[in-house]
Structures are given as structure tokens and as C-alpha cells.
Amino acid sequence: MDCKIKLPRELKAKVMLWTDVSFHDMEVIEKSQSIPDLESALCGVFGVDLPEPKRGVLLELYVETVLFCRQHSFKKEQISALLSIIRSIHEANTETPLNNIEQCVKYSKELLLCHSVRRPPFSVNIFSFQEVESILKYIHNNYLRHYKLYKYIFTPKVKLDLSLTYSGTSDHTVEGSSAPEEEAETDESSVTEQDAASTASTADLKALVEQEVRKQMKLVSGQLDQTIREKEKALQLNGALNSSQPSLKAKK
Structure with missing residues (x-):
């Protein structure tokens, strides 16, 4: 199935007399x-x-x-x-x-x-x-x-499926050591705290990025709606001007 979205294009007009309705x-x-x-x-x-x-x-x-x-x-x-x-x-x-x-x-x-x-x-x-x-x-x-x-x-x-990839995060690995058991437990506790801090930092960064993305998407959507409203107003004004031209010509 072709899921490509067609882009707006210029269309060429042609005579349509008896084309669809005989x-x-x-x-x-x-x-x-x-x-x-x-x-x-x-x-x-x-x-x-x-x-x-x-x-x-x-x-x-x-x-x-x-x-x-x-x-x-x-x-x-x-x-x-x-x-x-x-x-x-x-x-x-x-x-x-x-x-x-x-x-x-x-x-x-x-x-x-x-x-x-x-x-x-x-x-x-x-x-x-x-x-x-x-x-x-x-x-x-x-x-x-x-x-x-x-x-x-x-x-x-059309829905935007956005996925974010965060760089700069790495897994912490702990190598074996011949140190005493208490020192090993201390090292393990330190690594766990570092992992927790790293996870919290990554979560904060992810939330911040997602918040900014939502803000930008909302801004773009608002701009598109405003553009469409301006086009509609222009069409209405153009129709009003066109309708007033015959009356002006008649007065002249």
C-alpha cells in the first residue's frame, strides 16, 4: 500500500463539456x-x-x-x-x-x-x-x-510519529575486584547512586525535550490555522470586490 502523501500541485484546466454527464x-x-x-x-x-x-x-x-x-x-x-x-x-x-x-x-x-x-x-x-x-x-x-x-x-x-534518541548515555559496568567485602558493597552502592542520578537526569532531559517539541508543534499548528483563516478572508474580500465591479461600471 502506497502511504506517500501527495504534495500540493498546480493543475491544468481543460474543457469539460459532456465529460462526466452526457x-x-x-x-x-x-x-x-x-x-x-x-x-x-x-x-x-x-x-x-x-x-x-x-x-x-x-x-x-x-x-x-x-x-x-x-x-x-x-x-x-x-x-x-x-x-x-x-x-x-x-x-x-x-x-x-x-x-x-x-x-x-x-x-x-x-x-x-x-x-x-x-x-x-x-x-x-x-x-x-x-x-x-x-x-x-x-x-x-x-x-x-x-x-x-x-x-x-x-x-x-496525517499523524506525526516522533521518536527521540538521546546520545551521551552509557551503561555502567563494574569489574570484579579483590578488595574486601565492605569496600565492594560501598562501590556497588556508589554505582547504584550514579545510575539513579543518570536515570533521573535522562528523564528530566527527555521531559524537557518533549515539552519543547509539543510547544513547537502547537506553534506550527496555530500558524497553519492562521494562514488558512487569512486565505479565507482574502477570498471573501476578493468576492466582495468582484461583486462591486459591475455596479461601479454601471454608475460610470
């Missing part, structure tokens, strides 16, 4: 009006065969995407492409347990660009500028804001 699949999805019917249809289309809670979370993501498309009156090809885009972003996020929020944000923007500019065979224009803007808001609010939650559910937990 025209026939879209007809089945459109006929499904209730949530259970939608879940059943999407489960068959994407072949979702996962244990709970992964199955429920993933199907809910796909169902919410279909409902969003219906709310904006998207066409069949648009729904098919957006479902594949959401699936691809989710797979990019969950391919590694490490932080790859920057790569996911960049990848999602490039995917939408591939479907909003006519430049065959590299991109097609099935989404307008306004539709791309609304899709970006949807992806941010419904997926990227919950980025850590999806990663926690769908990626393996």
Missing part, C-alpha cells in the same frame, strides 16, 4: 424533481460508491449544484460542464491532506475561463460574464468557504 444523463437529471430522485440520478451518473458520511456529503454537493443551475435557468450543456467543474475542484482539494487552497482557487478560475472564452480547442464560451460571476460566488460560498471541512472528511488523517 446528454442522456442530463435528460434523466432534468426528469428528477425531488431531492431523493436527484440523489439517485447523480449517484448513478458519477458512480458514487462511498461510505457515509462521504457519500451523503458528495451527493449533497452535486444536488446543490443542480439546484443552483435550475435557479439560473442554465441549459443542459451548462449544467453538465458545471457539474464536472465542481467534481474536478473537489478532487483537486481532496487529493492531498496538505493545504492547497491557493491551487484550488486558481484552478477553479482557470476552469471557468476555459468555459467562457471561445478559443477552440482550448476553451469554449458556454458561460457569459454574468454567469461566470455568479458561478464564482457559488463556488466560493458553497465549497471554498468549507474547504477545510471537505478536506477533513475526504482525506486521510
Whole structure:
């Protein structure tokens, strides 16, 4: 079993029109009006065969995407492409347990660009500028804001197995002697005291090192959480700025 952890990487966006959801699949999805019917249809289309809670979370993501498309009156090809885009972003996020929020944000923007500019065979224009803007808001609010939650559910937990080796400690050996019995007992008592002192010193050193390691791990964990929070704030600010641009242009 390969236990290597994948490192975050840059992903290349490509056109995903009818990639996962065919025209026939879209007809089945459109006929499904209730949530259970939608879940059943999407489960068959994407072949979702996962244990709970992964199955429920993933199907809910796909169902919410279909409902969003219906709310904006998207066409069949648009729904098919957006479902594949959401699936691809989710797979990019969950391919590694490490932080790859920057790569996911960049990848999602490039995917939408591939479907909003006519430049065959590299991109097609099935989404307008306004539709791309609304899709970006949807992806941010419904997926990227919950980025850590999806990663926690769908990626393996990484644990640090730390072992410490202490150098400079040696066993004390006592050689035989022809000294009187009392002197031998005195030497043995002295060696025992030295061993006890050495053991106590080693235990103190071990406790001190472990305490320092725990402190450093806690510090690193706090820094990672702060970095993720800053990224989320930046995403929210970016979304707010993008949403304000059309209104500013209209005023001009």
C-alpha cells in the first residue's frame, strides 16, 4: 500500500463539456424533481460508491449544484460542464491532506475561463460574464468557504510519529575486584547512586525535550490555522470586490 502523501500541485484546466454527464444523463437529471430522485440520478451518473458520511456529503454537493443551475435557468450543456467543474475542484482539494487552497482557487478560475472564452480547442464560451460571476460566488460560498471541512472528511488523517534518541548515555559496568567485602558493597552502592542520578537526569532531559517539541508543534499548528483563516478572508474580500465591479461600471 502506497502511504506517500501527495504534495500540493498546480493543475491544468481543460474543457469539460459532456465529460462526466452526457446528454442522456442530463435528460434523466432534468426528469428528477425531488431531492431523493436527484440523489439517485447523480449517484448513478458519477458512480458514487462511498461510505457515509462521504457519500451523503458528495451527493449533497452535486444536488446543490443542480439546484443552483435550475435557479439560473442554465441549459443542459451548462449544467453538465458545471457539474464536472465542481467534481474536478473537489478532487483537486481532496487529493492531498496538505493545504492547497491557493491551487484550488486558481484552478477553479482557470476552469471557468476555459468555459467562457471561445478559443477552440482550448476553451469554449458556454458561460457569459454574468454567469461566470455568479458561478464564482457559488463556488466560493458553497465549497471554498468549507474547504477545510471537505478536506477533513475526504482525506486521510496525517499523524506525526516522533521518536527521540538521546546520545551521551552509557551503561555502567563494574569489574570484579579483590578488595574486601565492605569496600565492594560501598562501590556497588556508589554505582547504584550514579545510575539513579543518570536515570533521573535522562528523564528530566527527555521531559524537557518533549515539552519543547509539543510547544513547537502547537506553534506550527496555530500558524497553519492562521494562514488558512487569512486565505479565507482574502477570498471573501476578493468576492466582495468582484461583486462591486459591475455596479461601479454601471454608475460610470
